[in-house]
Amino acid sequence: MTVSIAHLGPAGTNTEAAALAYAKGLAQTGISAQLYPCASIPQTLRITAQGQVDVAVVPVENSIEGSVGMTLDTLWRLDTLQIQQALVLPISHALLSQATCLTTIRTVYSHPQALAQCQGWIEKNLNSVQQIPSNSTTEALQYLNDDRTAAAIASTRAAELYHLPILAHPINDYPDNSTRFWVLAKQPSPGGLHTSLAFTLPANVPGALVKPLQVFFNRRINLSHIESRPAKRLLGEYLFFIDLEADASQTSIQWAIAELTPYIETLKIFGSYNILPIQ
Amino acid sequence: MTVSIAHLGPAGTNTEAAALAYAKGLAQTGISAQLYPCASIPQTLRITAQGQVDVAVVPVENSIEGSVGMTLDTLWRLDTLQIQQALVLPISHALLSQATCLTTIRTVYSHPQALAQCQGWIEKNLNSVQQIPSNSTTEALQYLNDDRTAAAIASTRAAELYHLPILAHPINDYPDNSTRFWVLAKQPSPGGLHTSLAFTLPANVPGALVKPLQVFFNRRINLSHIESRPAKRLLGEYLFFIDLEADASQTSIQWAIAELTPYIETLKIFGSYNILPIQ
Numbered sequence: 001m002t003v004s005i006a007h008l009g010p011a012g013t014n015t016e017a018a019a020l021a022y023a024k025g026l027a028q029t030g031i032s033a034q035l036y037p038c039a040s041i042p043q044t045l046r047i048t049a050q051g052q053v054d055v056a057v058v059p060v061e062n063s064i065e066g067s068v069g070m071t072l073d074t075l076w077r078l079d080t081l082q083i084q085q086a087l088v089l090p091i092s093h094a095l096l097s098q099a100t101c102l103t104t105i106r107t108v109y110s111h112p113q114a115l116a117q118c119q120g121w122i123e124k125n126l127n128s129v130q131q132i133p134s135n136s137t138t139e140a141l142q143y144l145n146d147d148r149t150a151a152a153i154a155s156t157r158a159a160e161l162y163h164l165p166i167l168a169h170p171i172n173d174y175p176d177n178s179t180r181f182w183v184l185a186k187q188p189s190p191g192g193l194h195t196s197l198a199f200t201l202p203a204n205v206p207g208a209l210v211k212p213l214q215v216f217f218n219r220r221i222n223l224s225h226i227e228s229r230p231a232k233r234l235l236g237e238y239l240f241f242i243d244l245e246a247d248a249s250q251t252s253i254q255w256a257i258a259e260l261t262p263y264i265e266t267l268k269i270f271g272s273y274n275i276l277p278i279q
Numbered sequence: 280m281t282v283s284i285a286h287l288g289p290a291g292t293n294t295e296a297a298a299l300a301y302a303k304g305l306a307q308t309g310i311s312a313q314l315y316p317c318a319s320i321p322q323t324l325r326i327t328a329q330g331q332v333d334v335a336v337v338p339v340e341n342s343i344e345g346s347v348g349m350t351l352d353t354l355w356r357l358d359t360l361q362i363q364q365a366l367v368l369p370i371s372h373a374l375l376s377q378a379t380c381l382t383t384i385r386t387v388y389s390h391p392q393a394l395a396q397c398q399g400w401i402e403k404n405l406n407s408v409q410q411i412p413s414n415s416t417t418e419a420l421q422y423l424n425d426d427r428t429a430a431a432i433a434s435t436r437a438a439e440l441y442h443l444p445i446l447a448h449p450i451n452d453y454p455d456n457s458t459r460f461w462v463l464a465k466q467p468s469p470g471g472l473h474t475s476l477a478f479t480l481p482a483n484v485p486g487a488l489v490k491p492l493q494v495f496f497n498r499r500i501n502l503s504h505i506e507s508r509p510a511k512r513l514l515g516e517y518l519f520f521i522d523l524e525a526d527a528s529q530t531s532i533q534w535a536i537a538e539l540t541p542y543i544e545t546l547k548i549f550g551s552y553n554i555l556p557i558q
Contacts (some may be wrong), residue, residue: 019390066508116349174512207501228346235459
């Protein structure tokens with residue numbers, strides 16, 4: 001049996017590394033995998049929801065840059081995908097360039113999140129270079145072959161794949177940099193120690209967020225993350241994405257979810273799953 | 280008297296429009312203003328904290344794309360700036376190009392937030408064009424003069440400033456698109472109906488966020504926004520940014536802040552201020 005996996009491409013991105021780690025896990029159970037690199041996160045999720053591929057691997061949160069709004073917003077809209085597993089991947093950035101020393105570099109290309117994660121290092125070591133954002137860390141590499149004054153921030157794996165020299169590594173400002181990914185599919189989630197859900201609150205009710213949080217607190221269900229996203233109507237209206245340390249099949253969490261009803265407007269449960277660290 | 284205002288440049292960005300609106304308000308009180316366009320949000324805030332300019336105008340939150348992480352993270356680190364005023368600016372995007380019709384367009388350049396805010400329109404009207412991110416909506420315009428197959432997403436004001444034709448307007452997917460800005464300075468904030476603060480929570484305390492929120496709820500102080508940002512140590516540790524509908528000079532809010540102490544680790548108060556809508 002072969003499982004098709006959609007992810008943000010091209011080859012060499014961190015999302016591809018997460019997809020490969022998931023594929024490796026499948027291989028251990030005798031299932032082979034085929035990767036489908038996509039142009040964007042919404043496209044990755046959409047073709048999975050439409051049944052063109054079996055699963056999607058998407059970034060949810062980075063330990064430095066925070067939540068990936070595009071992933072949460074698309075997931076809320078699509079309404080059909082359930083989380084099968086979470087993956088946590090350590091992220092380290094390298095400076096790739098054909099230049100022989102740092103002083104000859106004039107421009108640095110990379111994905112905006114990668115540039116942001118290396119700001120301190122860039123200001124210290126590449127002062128006054130121009131920083132140019134690209135669609136992915138891999139896309140940034142195309143500028144390196146023709147221009148010896150250009151550098152790109154990408155993974156050491158991308159350096160290998162595209163045969164590019166590493167000038168400095170690691171260059172991320174915070175050593176404990178990691179990204180959490182979700183594996184999503186149309187099938188029900190398998191259950192596990194973590195549950196993710198999102199809700200909107202009724203408009204113009206003061207302190208409306210306290211009530212749902214109290215429901216979980218009173219039942220001793222720990223909240224590991226809360227994220228507000230704009231409801232995309234008026235400034236000041238939000239969706240709340242919540243990660244719970246609990247399995248939605250437990251009676252206590254089922255009761256808690258029932259108790260939420262009077263305090264919230266719309267509730268979407270994205271499933272219960274386990275987190276797998278990747279080495 | 281002249282007040283110097285730092286903002287994300289160059290001329291034609293939405294942040295410059297907010298800075299100009301603030302300058303207009305100053306002019307009505309007989310104070311003139313000089314604008315200092317900066318290369319990035321951190322630079323805008325840093326030169327203000329260092330006293331090189333009087334005030335900084337920075338984006339905080341967009342009604343579609345959510346909070347501006349770079350602004351919140353830099354403000355937490357700098358520790359010296361207070362909010363003087365908030366400004367809410369309606370945002371509308373236009374498609375600028377030398378092309379005579381949409382079908383000849385091959386690439387669209389813009390700031391990632393502007394591209395994201397027009398995704399639906401692009402997919403419907405410019406299917407299969409390449410989308411290329413730029414550092415600002417204004418920077419995207421440089422590609423238009425030499426290439427009649429290129430388009431950029433920017434404001435109608437940028438079209439006027441740089442003498443570029445508008446091919447379509449408005450093209451944002453959600454009509455009620457607006458951005459909230461903060462005016463920050465080293466002087467104490469003037470007081471007003473809104474207070475912004477941020478705190479970290481002690482590690483490994485289950486339900487740690489509920490307690491501080493309950494303090495405000497019990498005193499009937501409404502929370503208009505909560506935002507979690509990574510503490511940049513480990514995945515799962517956060518700073519919480521909170522906007523309250525209250526003035527920090529009121530006794531009830533001073534008591535509430537005193538009551539927070541046992542439940543939080545570090546607290547930073549960014550001041551009390553009023554919100555000014557911009558037409």
